[in-house]
Amino acid sequence: MRALVFPTAVFLLFSLFTAASVSGNLSFNFYAASCPTAEFIVRNTVRSFSSDDPSIPGKLLRLVFHDCFVEGCDASLMLQGNNTEQSDPANRSVGGFSVIDSAKRVLEVFCPGTVSCADIIALAARDAVEAVGGPVVEIPTGRRDGMVSLASNVRPNIVDTSFTMDEMVKLFSSKGLSLDDLVILSGAHTIGSAHCSSFRDRFQQDSKGRLRLAGNDLDTDYANELMKECGSSSNPSVTVNNDPETSTVFDNQYYRNLLAHKGLFQSDSVLLRDNQTRKLVDDLANDQELFFENWSQSFLKLTTVGVKTEEEGEIRRSCEATNA
Template structure:
């Protein structure tokens, strides 16, 4: 059996190579963790996400972003789901996150069949995995067994997430601090093939007059693309206007994101740097021309992301509800 052969689980393949490359903190995770204690958990979560996405088509992008915010801050422990003053969710940097209700709905249903068994952290990972699959991306078998964290601090959010104004060096330093590589940065940025962004997320690329009119100011942006964004965001006094991060196929998980970067149609400043810097442009070019490669590398990088600083028994807990630790 070579390193690219796989173990089969739950209708999906789990690449052995990817499992071997997971952080040591994830060594106790297993694709078969709930095989006897809650064998239908993956089907329950997937059904819940599909039902919720039928009502809110933007949900897949929200769930994927929610997982990023969870794993990058305190590790993949569901701490981003906790509500309350001073929790991660109360940080201004978390104000545009969504998808919480879908995770809670899945948790409630799982509790009916398997009480006090499945963590919110695992449910979030499964929901994000399903979000990719249901929008055309690869099916990924994910190791499970995470516990929910008991700590969720608003003050931990800003130092641990990437801002859209970061330079490539800043983004790379951030990823390296989490045990992720330059290639992981390029591949996981492909998550921006889904989702929407508020105008404020890319406002530094435009000049804004006193009357609220936007004018393109970043010469690296395609002129027609920038002009369209300026029209969309001019006069957005409420801050509620959003645009698709990837404007061509915004509801499909594909490699169009990388194609956009090569023609100056990257929405976020941090994204555009990936096609401008020689350290990352080669991989951007490759992924733009080979969707199968993107899917293959996405699977490996997603598994590494979903294994960051996980908590397993006896650390952490199985929350009764995702919005608050059990002791509260």
């Protein structure tokens, strides 16, 4: 199953149609009159934080996934408090919140009560990709912020790194995302890092506490390097790069890594076991432009999952709490 690629003019029309049909009242240049500098402020905030901390782009990209897959793209992940999404263990390693909060504070000065935290998250993830060499993606805005954030909603709605293909397909399908979208959006792992605990299922520990590779779908040298970096310690602060080759650049190296059996997570490696996904992995590994064009389409779909518009939500004064 090969992802569809359109000429630029046709793709623009496709994007407009998709945004209108999938995301209700979202629109391009939504803030043109009410806050014309909104996207500029978010982009500058992302670039400023990223120049100080190279890990920020990967964190922002992970943040949008974890927000949009639970309650839709409504900034529910930003809400703080007991039993909110942030309190679930699966979200404790999610970062980038300070970037969103910083952009929000500036926007509240120039355009109070106008730009939603949900839009800031989507725009910041888009700008993070661009900041590290990825494609420029136009996305519609007009999302409103949700008022519900429950830890109990997290686990049933996010991908676990040990997921099988069937489990991932089922989850992505429930969000309106296709098999192609699954493969393309997995390319987000071309940047960012992961805690050793998130892929320990790929190794076994012997009686002397030494790690051994479990299974045969990881390159031996790569597996040895991971074991060396992680050791037998369960120290939760130890991390490794998702992409062992070009970890700070958004490119198609992720797919070349997969073909070399250097996919960090079990959920990465399973993409090679299905004939349909394997074909798309091959195509994307051999053509970065194809990856960028398809990323733009799939990212647009991701950031319009379950959006709230008009009276469905609110524009928070602070991303950390509802206005009530």
